[in-house]
Amino acid sequence: xxxxxxARRRVDxxxxxxxxTRFADDIVLPRMLHMxxxxxxxxxxxxxxxDFSNAVSLxxxxxVLTGKDFPVTFGILPVTQDEYPxxxxxxxxxxxxxxxxxAKDEQTATQALDLIQVRYRVLDxxxxxxxxxxxxxxxxxxxxxxxxxxxxxAFEFGNVEEAFAGSDHVFEDLFFYEGNTHLPxxxxxxxxxxxxxxxxxxxSSTQVPHYVHRCLARVLRVSASQIRVIACPNGGGFxxxxxxxxxxxxxxxxxxxxxxxxxxxxNREEVFYMHRGRHPVxxxxxxxxxxxxxxxxxxxxxxxxxxxxxxxxxxxxxYTGALQTVTYELPRYKFDAARVFTNKPPCGPKRGHGTPxxxxxxxCSTAAARSPCSxxxxxxxxxxxxCWSPWWRKSWASIPSTCAA
Amino acid sequence: xxxxxxxEVLGVDPFDVRCVTGDTGITPxxxxxxxxxxxxxxxxxxxxxxxxxxxxxxxxxxxxLEVPPDRLTFSNGKVFFENRSLxxxxxxxxxxxxxxxxGAVGSYKPPRSPGRYKGAGVGPSPAYSYTACVVEAExxxxxxxxxxPKIWIAHDIGRTINPVLARGQVEGxxxxxxxxxxxxxxxxxxxxPRLSSALVHKIPSLLEYKSLTSLxxxxxxxxxxxxxxxxxxxGAKEAGQGPLLPVMPAVANAIYDAIGVRIDELPITPDKxxxxxxxxxxxxxxxxxxxxxxxxxxxxxxIVPPPWEGGDGKEVKKNDAxxxx
Amino acid sequence: xxxTLQLSLSVNGEAVELSCAGxxxxxxxxxxxxxxxxxxxxxxxGECGACAVLIDGVPQLSCLVLAxxxxxxxxxxxxxxSRGAELHPLQAAFxxxxxxxxxxxxxxxxxxxxxxxxNETMPDRERIKEAVSGxxxxxxxxxxxxxxxxxxxxxxxxxxxx
Numbered sequence: 001x002x003x004x005x006x007a008r009r010r011v012d013x014x015x016x017x018x019x020x021t022r023f024a025d026d027i028v029l030p031r032m033l034h035m036x037x038x039x040x041x042x043x044x045x046x047x048x049x050x051d052f053s054n055a056v057s058l059x060x061x062x063x064v065l066t067g068k069d070f071p072v073t074f075g076i077l078p079v080t081q082d083e084y085p086x087x088x089x090x091x092x093x094x095x096x097x098x099x100x101x102x103a104k105d106e107q108t109a110t111q112a113l114d115l116i117q118v119r120y121r122v123l124d125x126x127x128x129x130x131x132x133x134x135x136x137x138x139x140x141x142x143x144x145x146x147x148x149x150x151x152x153x154a155f156e157f158g159n160v161e162e163a164f165a166g167s168d169h170v171f172e173d174l175f176f177y178e179g180n181t182h183l184p185x186x187x188x189x190x191x192x193x194x195x196x197x198x199x200x201x202x203x204s205s206t207q208v209p210h211y212v213h214r215c216l217a218r219v220l221r222v223s224a225s226q227i228r229v230i231a232c233p234n235g236g237g238f239x240x241x242x243x244x245x246x247x248x249x250x251x252x253x254x255x256x257x258x259x260x261x262x263x264x265x266x267n268r269e270e271v272f273y274m275h276r277g278r279h280p281v282x283x284x285x286x287x288x289x290x291x292x293x294x295x296x297x298x299x300x301x302x303x304x305x306x307x308x309x310x311x312x313x314x315x316x317x318x319y320t321g322a323l324q325t326v327t328y329e330l331p332r333y334k335f336d337a338a339r340v341f342t343n344k345p346p347c348g349p350k351r352g353h354g355t356p357x358x359x360x361x362x363x364c365s366t367a368a369a370r371s372p373c374s375x376x377x378x379x380x381x382x383x384x385x386x387c388w389s390p391w392w393r394k395s396w397a398s399i400p401s402t403c404a405a
Numbered sequence: 406x407x408x409x410x411x412x413e414v415l416g417v418d419p420f421d422v423r424c425v426t427g428d429t430g431i432t433p434x435x436x437x438x439x440x441x442x443x444x445x446x447x448x449x450x451x452x453x454x455x456x457x458x459x460x461x462x463x464x465x466x467x468x469x470l471e472v473p474p475d476r477l478t479f480s481n482g483k484v485f486f487e488n489r490s491l492x493x494x495x496x497x498x499x500x501x502x503x504x505x506x507x508g509a510v511g512s513y514k515p516p517r518s519p520g521r522y523k524g525a526g527v528g529p530s531p532a533y534s535y536t537a538c539v540v541e542a543e544x545x546x547x548x549x550x551x552x553x554p555k556i557w558i559a560h561d562i563g564r565t566i567n568p569v570l571a572r573g574q575v576e577g578x579x580x581x582x583x584x585x586x587x588x589x590x591x592x593x594x595x596x597x598p599r600l601s602s603a604l605v606h607k608i609p610s611l612l613e614y615k616s617l618t619s620l621x622x623x624x625x626x627x628x629x630x631x632x633x634x635x636x637x638x639x640g641a642k643e644a645g646q647g648p649l650l651p652v653m654p655a656v657a658n659a660i661y662d663a664i665g666v667r668i669d670e671l672p673i674t675p676d677k678x679x680x681x682x683x684x685x686x687x688x689x690x691x692x693x694x695x696x697x698x699x700x701x702x703x704x705x706x707x708i709v710p711p712p713w714e715g716g717d718g719k720e721v722k723k724n725d726a727x728x729x730x
Numbered sequence: 731x732x733x734t735l736q737l738s739l740s741v742n743g744e745a746v747e748l749s750c751a752g753x754x755x756x757x758x759x760x761x762x763x764x765x766x767x768x769x770x771x772x773x774x775x776g777e778c779g780a781c782a783v784l785i786d787g788v789p790q791l792s793c794l795v796l797a798x799x800x801x802x803x804x805x806x807x808x809x810x811x812s813r814g815a816e817l818h819p820l821q822a823a824f825x826x827x828x829x830x831x832x833x834x835x836x837x838x839x840x841x842x843x844x845x846x847x848x849n850e851t852m853p854d855r856e857r858i859k860e861a862v863s864g865x866x867x868x869x870x871x872x873x874x875x876x877x878x879x880x881x882x883x884x885x886x887x888x889x890x891x892x
Contacts, residue, residue: 001639002480002481004564004566005565007567007568008409010569011420011424093604094604125602125603127593129699146702152701153524154704154705154707155707155709156708156709157709157711158710158714173669174697175669175694178589178671179592180585180591180672181589181591183614201430207437207439208438209428210435228428228429229428230429237438239439268611269606272591277591278591284698301698301701303698303699318527319528322529333711335706338703344604349439349440351578351649352650356585356650359651359653360654360671361669362654364657369658369667
């Protein structure tokens, strides 16, 4: 082959090293205005009133929007359309956007945020999964399966208790994988403008332009044919730019109302609060083995901290169990999962998406540590038995892992 | 990747290919860039589209060169058989004359997963990548400080489309995995009551939220293993996520190998190492991690007998399950 | 501080006269007043190095430098690196050896690396690591960046001996 397999300069290499690559915040349009979001300072509250009269009358401010301007919800999964572009009443984490100011520059927009007066009725905060399990009220989302438990999943592939009963050993391990975030060096940014035909164009640092397009059509109640979404090169995504974002919906609406380009760029602190990163997962794994190192069965239980909204979380939760059998000769497998809502920035997909957490557990479990193995790269069909860390003087450990392509 | 695939099929120089991506006004619908799907899905679609074009061009070129179309080779910007050749541009010209404006569309849909139960769609894939990782770790038992001087990573990528870029993805995954293993945490605290007691992010800045700098990054030895997968474009699978997964457990297992303690939670920080060493000194189980798992009201499971127990991918009711076994 | 100030400085070797708000940082002036969007922002706090430029040959975080401090100084940004239409050896090495993936941290690292190679001919790996330790990269894992800087050092050294 002439091209495949050859080292070549990447096609956008030259643009990247000359500073010519146009990231979303690099785009400037004539008469462009700037938007800033007002975010909830409370982790859990109801908005009782918003008075933005002082903000809108500040010189240089063109528009203030609130939740009243956005009656339609959205969400990346069909089963969790639980987000408003701006929360009309219920705020679910510190950082949940509730209002937007559009002004001649960022400085003015930021000053105007301070002039918006919001009265909140503060609710009890659900800080972690244990509290979410213990306290069904105050309910973070009305649609959750039970109290503040967003979703429960349970599968059994072969009778695992029976397998355990026939094992020489059953090991039980607990693991915890703390949440973390994508930390792209480029903060999220989006620019919306009406073109010469009055149709909406949105430039955004997004990994999912077609999802954004469909979402804009529904949320703004505009025909999809009147919208164009351009995914700018991402300055790092890793899954953090896979959700349709509040600011994308709001900046688009602002541009449509004002007939002028409107841009928003999140600051770093906002990116931490936007999040959609790795779910914290608590895991309990029981593994049955025979004396000669064969697996008889595995039972994995996960408790997943979802934060304030659904995002990809239902899928993420399936992933905390779905791939755990691959690379192992495992006759029987049982998997239970629960995703809970908490009053924190919503968790979503981050590189690996729900699989690094249980894979960490799998590969560090007592069974893994003690079982002998034959380390062979799996061919299609046959997987090797579990691998262990060899008893070497230097500290080495080898772990097979898988990722669905 | 798309440019490489198209250039390979049509036998042209990649720098003669212009690529437009991610514009819903022009580019066809796709789900997005995530989930390690772009190479397989977009790559396969690009091959399909290029192949259709190639067939049209070959038909016209074959007539010109008086050669059966299936004997033609597309390579080095030429379309030829033995000493009869046209430049690619000439061949395109003849094809346009014959067929009008040339354009082709390709698409890809993954094969249906064999599981037929609710939730079966999450996880299965037409291909799987595999990664093995070896971590060398040093632990200072006085401070708990962990240093990782070297990591070896072997990734079954299927086929490497561009070794420079593939290596970049693998090393980037190792970097992120190590960063998660040792220092990254999205953690929260309560503001004091005299403020609002609000639950806020503890460290929302790039200095305080720790990530590896150039000084922290170990030497990484990358091996790309090529075992082309028939379901994938030129056999190429993925590189963006798989190599991240083994790093964290390898670090934990390396620490166990070094000082005999198990840290069962991430990130693995010096304070946890010291706590585990203290337990070891006292003769307790040298493990630091979660102490208990709460009672969760998990529901009755969906029962799906595995194929080797007679299952066909469908859910069975509890009573029937007993009958199948 | 006056509401607007008049500045005379050199940017990428060209004399520039501009007037801007007194509170603006060099980063803001470069990106917003001069249209030089190659230099990036990543954190607003001087923690990531994406905004690194050279001021009188020294790498500085332009998000922490007031434009006012740059009167009569020589500022160099990534846009000034190439030699006409030809890439600087650093740029070519970065593009060829995988040192730029998403490309967002790239301008900051290129300028930092330029300062290093302007002052030291063949820095060793440890020196390179130290020089770019103030630049965060989330994509590459740094190794290909080190290799690109080493390659550029070789090419520059070769050029200077011709």
